[in-house]
Amino acid sequence: MLGFRGHFSTKSRSYSTTLGMLHDARRAWRTEQARAHAGLPEPDPTTTLLVGHWDYLGSGYSPGAAFLAAAVWHRQELERQFTAKGGY
Template identity: 80%
Template sequence: MIRTCWELGKLPEFAGLKLWKWAYMLGFRGHFSTKSRCYPVTLGALRDARRAWRTEQARTHAGLPESDPTTTLVVGHWAYQGSGYSPGAVVLAAGVWHRRELERQFIAEGGC
């Protein structure tokens, strides 16, 4: 494929594609995109567009009015959701506490 790019790149009708310049990218096993500023669309621009689209989708689904950038959303309703850890967080917190307790015991017994 690299040799074909070189050969096609020599032809006048494909000169504008600059295939010779990109021929060795065919063997590149990395990510398909780059953070080069030469590309017209950056990954950041794609993330921003996706975020705006998802936000608009959620707004429409919730039946909220069009958002105005000059206004501030004020939430006037608070609800008690509970206190303490969730059942899954209890297990994680207990594991962290146990590991730290073992480290303290190890150091107290003259460990490194």
């Protein structure tokens, strides 16, 4: 593009900053902003954070998914009956 090979947004590592470095800097800044907004303490590099809290949210279908599953089952049942009676 424009006499140069490659995508227009790629940058030379020897000439300018790379897009990966920009992404890393943006990620670090957003992480720091989120930590400060949540009021969390500064992370300690010698500590490993483990999050192991589980909550039971229920089992089975949601009402919408139950309706959809029943509709699919009903459709399959009608097709089975149709083919059992000699339908194509």
